[in-house]
Amino acid sequence: MSDNNISYVRTEMLEEQPAPLSEKGPVAWVKNNLFSSVPNTIMTLIGLWILYKIIPPFISFVFLESVWTGADRAVCATEAQGGVQGNDWFGGCWAYVGAYMKQFIYGRYPDAELWRVNLTGILFFGSLIPLLIPSAPYKSANIIFTVVIFPVIAIVLLTGGHLEFNGFLLPDSIMAPSTAKFAVDFVILSLIIAGIAALIARGSDKNPMPSVMGALFFMGAVAVIFIVLGVNFGLEHVETPIWGGLLVTLVIAVTGIAAALPLGILLALGRRSNMMFVRLFSVIFIEFWRGVPLITVLFMSSVMLPLFLPEGVEFDKLLRALIGVALFSAAYMAEVVRGGLQALPKGQFEGAMALGLNWGQMMRLIILPQALKLVIPGIVNTFIGLFKDTTLVLIIGLFDFLGTIQLSYSDPTWSSPVQNITGYAFAAFIYFLFCYFMSRYSTFMEDKLNTGHR
Amino acid sequence: MASDVAATQQTSEEPQVALLNRPEVRSMLFQGLLTLAIIYLIYSGITNMFDALDRAGIASGFAFLNSSAGFAISQSLIEYSQSTSTYFDVYVVGVLNTLIVAAIGIVLATILGFVIGVARLSDNWIIGKLSKIYVEIFRNIPLLLHIFIWYFGVLRLLPHPRDSADFGFMGLLNNRGYFAPKPIWGDGSFMIFIAFLIGIVAAFMIGSWAKKRQMATGQQFPTFWAGLGAIIGLPLLVFLVLGAPLTWDIPVAGGFRPSGGMTMIPEFIALLLALTTYTAAFIAEIVRAGILAVNKGQTEAAHALGLRQNKTLNLVIIPQAMRIIIPPLTSQYLNLTKNSSLAVAIAYPDLTSVFAGTALNQQGQAVEFISITMLTYLTISLVTSMFMNWYNARMALVER
Numbered sequence: 001m002s003d004n005n006i007s008y009v010r011t012e013m014l015e016e017q018p019a020p021l022s023e024k025g026p027v028a029w030v031k032n033n034l035f036s037s038v039p040n041t042i043m044t045l046i047g048l049w050i051l052y053k054i055i056p057p058f059i060s061f062v063f064l065e066s067v068w069t070g071a072d073r074a075v076c077a078t079e080a081q082g083g084v085q086g087n088d089w090f091g092g093c094w095a096y097v098g099a100y101m102k103q104f105i106y107g108r109y110p111d112a113e114l115w116r117v118n119l120t121g122i123l124f125f126g127s128l129i130p131l132l133i134p135s136a137p138y139k140s141a142n143i144i145f146t147v148v149i150f151p152v153i154a155i156v157l158l159t160g161g162h163l164e165f166n167g168f169l170l171p172d173s174i175m176a177p178s179t180a181k182f183a184v185d186f187v188i189l190s191l192i193i194a195g196i197a198a199l200i201a202r203g204s205d206k207n208p209m210p211s212v213m214g215a216l217f218f219m220g221a222v223a224v225i226f227i228v229l230g231v232n233f234g235l236e237h238v239e240t241p242i243w244g245g246l247l248v249t250l251v252i253a254v255t256g257i258a259a260a261l262p263l264g265i266l267l268a269l270g271r272r273s274n275m276m277f278v279r280l281f282s283v284i285f286i287e288f289w290r291g292v293p294l295i296t297v298l299f300m301s302s303v304m305l306p307l308f309l310p311e312g313v314e315f316d317k318l319l320r321a322l323i324g325v326a327l328f329s330a331a332y333m334a335e336v337v338r339g340g341l342q343a344l345p346k347g348q349f350e351g352a353m354a355l356g357l358n359w360g361q362m363m364r365l366i367i368l369p370q371a372l373k374l375v376i377p378g379i380v381n382t383f384i385g386l387f388k389d390t391t392l393v394l395i396i397g398l399f400d401f402l403g404t405i406q407l408s409y410s411d412p413t414w415s416s417p418v419q420n421i422t423g424y425a426f427a428a429f430i431y432f433l434f435c436y437f438m439s440r441y442s443t444f445m446e447d448k449l450n451t452g453h454r
Numbered sequence: 455m456a457s458d459v460a461a462t463q464q465t466s467e468e469p470q471v472a473l474l475n476r477p478e479v480r481s482m483l484f485q486g487l488l489t490l491a492i493i494y495l496i497y498s499g500i501t502n503m504f505d506a507l508d509r510a511g512i513a514s515g516f517a518f519l520n521s522s523a524g525f526a527i528s529q530s531l532i533e534y535s536q537s538t539s540t541y542f543d544v545y546v547v548g549v550l551n552t553l554i555v556a557a558i559g560i561v562l563a564t565i566l567g568f569v570i571g572v573a574r575l576s577d578n579w580i581i582g583k584l585s586k587i588y589v590e591i592f593r594n595i596p597l598l599l600h601i602f603i604w605y606f607g608v609l610r611l612l613p614h615p616r617d618s619a620d621f622g623f624m625g626l627l628n629n630r631g632y633f634a635p636k637p638i639w640g641d642g643s644f645m646i647f648i649a650f651l652i653g654i655v656a657a658f659m660i661g662s663w664a665k666k667r668q669m670a671t672g673q674q675f676p677t678f679w680a681g682l683g684a685i686i687g688l689p690l691l692v693f694l695v696l697g698a699p700l701t702w703d704i705p706v707a708g709g710f711r712p713s714g715g716m717t718m719i720p721e722f723i724a725l726l727l728a729l730t731t732y733t734a735a736f737i738a739e740i741v742r743a744g745i746l747a748v749n750k751g752q753t754e755a756a757h758a759l760g761l762r763q764n765k766t767l768n769l770v771i772i773p774q775a776m777r778i779i780i781p782p783l784t785s786q787y788l789n790l791t792k793n794s795s796l797a798v799a800i801a802y803p804d805l806t807s808v809f810a811g812t813a814l815n816q817q818g819q820a821v822e823f824i825s826i827t828m829l830t831y832l833t834i835s836l837v838t839s840m841f842m843n844w845y846n847a848r849m850a851l852v853e854r
Contacts, residue, residue, distance in 0.1 A: 033579040047580035203474030277485040291835035293792035303820040307506045308499040388596035435594035
């Protein structure tokens with residue numbers, strides 16, 4: 001057998017080799033993604049040129065050349081402009097942003113009372129964030145806190161509470177306006193509502209007692225809210241015209257969306273109703289608000305709305321803007337919710353009816369929970385739109401975040417050629433941060449809700 | 455027979471249902487109450503309004519439209535003078551200014567949006583990422599901030615009129631705006647315009663003839679190039695035959711402002727740039743989603759049929775993607791038109807700014823001014839969406 005010398009056959013196997021560099025690794029990646037063909041190479045060069053034009057000036061403005069500390073405009077102006085910087089200096093003036101930071105966040109809210117705004121903010125984010133995390137526990141308790149208890153606390157904390165209620169029902173000739181008259185009026189109204197509940201129950205052959213008790217319980221809860229709003233907690237009253245900055249932006253956006261959601265749901269249901277007049281009113285309402293720009297809505301609420309109110313009734317500017325924003329976004333919200341209603345299979349409606357549920361039960365227990373869950377991304381997107389649109393209130397003279405920044409330019413202490421660029425860059429950064437994370441959340445929910453459909 | 459009898463018996467003796475449990479009674483009651491409530495709201499609003507107007511001594515009615523406005527407007531497409539023009543003229547100037555910025559904005563935003571949307575799908579990593587960054591940054595910053603950045607930030611950096619950037623024949627650029635050369639048409643120029651119209655008609659006729667021939671014989675005809683030739687070539691021919699009756703009024707730099715030429719005011723430039731770049735980010739996302747939504751099998755099938763890449767795109771992918779793109783594109787066009795009202799923040803003389811702003815402040819008749827403004831926007835919105843719905847219906851998939 002020793003004759004069979006097969007020395008030309010390999011006796012030892014070679015070690016496994018890594019793939020050649022031209023096929024794998026960064027070099028191959030660059031070759032395949034950036035220089036695979038002539039047009040591709042040209043595009044890459046154009047892209048690199050754009051990056052070269054944008055990134056170095058950006059880094060130089062934001063970091064390398066920028067000024068982080070200083071007392072006034074001198075640190076942010078060139079020698080020719082009366083400052084200390086060299087004449088070809090061009091950088092961000094972050095010292096100015098730092099000096100104005102308090103106003104950008106709170107406006108002219110009194111220093112001693114800032115803890116109230118901070119506490120409201122902590123409560124808000126503390127109750128909202130667990131609500132937004134799908135796996136967080138205690139959802140229903142969380143919802144009740146966020147939707148019912150938090151708004152009352154926020155109103156008391158931000159305005160100072162101790163609101164005056166003067167009555168609304170009986171003519172002044174019977175009883176002079178006072179807190180007592182409000183209480184009397186409220187009791188009369190509660191009794192009327194309980195009576196209507198009893199009549200409806202009677203008309204549909206039901207035992208009236210549960211309806212009456214339900215109505216009275218509801219009015220009792222409303223009374224507690226009024227009492228909390230009316231009690232004097234010893235907090236100083238802070239007028240809304242001195243609110244400003246991010247506070248106003250968040251108040252308008254959050255209140256706007258909170259008011260728009262229920263109204264939008266009602267409008268969406270109305271638009272899908274079988275009742276002709278209900279459908280007609282809903283369609284007219286929705287299409288009207290969707291067809292006009294928000295600016296004209298804000299003009300309307302600031303100059304036209306006061307005319308429509310009876311003599312003696314006055315809303316402050318912030319509340320008027322809020323009403324305009326809420327009606328406007330309700331129309332957009334209605335279309336989002338309608339999308340969710342239309343996406344539900346008809347079997348869900350028919351199944352609910354076959355179980356003998358009435359319309360309210362069907363909507364509350366079967367339809368809306370599914371439909372609203374489907375449109376969470378749409379609701380978040382509407383909120384992003386609303387958040388960006390809050391900037392428009394500066395046109396009717398409210399000082400939101402962008403408004404305070406715009407206002408700060410009139411202060412000569414920091415006036416320099418880079419001041420407004422710095423301010424706008426800061427504003428853009430903050431708005432981007434908020435909107436980008438909200439849109440990430442919306443994408444996250446979309447992916448989560450999409451399971452099983454693909 | 456038996457079932458018929460049973461049916462008649464069932465209908466003849468109706469079950470005893472409480473009054474409010476009958477759907478038709480409920481529905482009537484509810485609608486009646488709702489209608490009454492809305493009528494009451496409108497009635498009390500209007501009576502309160504007349505009371506308030508009486509107390510404030512403000513006149514009502516639309517008589518003011520014929521009275522002299524007496525303020526200057528920085529840009530107008532029609533003849534407008536401070537001393538003689540009426541509030542109605544102000545309204546027309548405002549509407550035209552809104553429409554022109556919206557129309558140019560829509561064209562530019564569509565072009566930019568399509569370019570960026572296609573670039574996002576590019577195989578090239580840098581181009582894809584750059585487009586993505588563009589979209590994320592531009593759509594997550596409020597439009598008003600865009601406008602401020604362009605107007606107070608970028609355009610303020612432009613040179614003083616004394617040292618304008620001079621592009622020679624292309625005009626001058628300084629912080630008072632862009633000064634473009636103005637065409638002055640000589641005698642017989644209307645012939646060129648007529649040739650242009652004839653060219654358009656001819657292009658349509660070539661198109662329908664080519665389609666008919668392709669249906670009958672299967673032969674294709676370069677419709678696009680022939681049409682382009684008719685629309686551009688014909689007027690050009692007439693232009694040359696007439697001996698080029700066109701001269702340009704080129705602006706000349708001056709100490710205070712350049713003289714001659716056409717002026718594009720900085721407010722217009724800032725608003726246009728902001729609207730274009732902002733809306734383009736949204737359009738890019740729509741285009742990208744539309745192209746991605748076309749099934750990959752369509753591309754593969756087209757390639758298997760032997761179509762080249764550009765034919766695949768033109769004949770298979772784009773027509774299908776357009777169906778998905780058009781409805782959301784419509785709402786972006788409407789948004790852009792409505793968003794042009796933000797002009798009021800930088801005093802570009804659009805409808806909101808001159809009519810619901812300056813004119814309203816002079817006259818004080820809030821109800822009339824705001825209603826006219828809102829109705830105008832509503833009309834523009836409804837007309838645009840009607841047109842786009844018509845176009846969408848034409849493009850939609852025709853199924854048996």
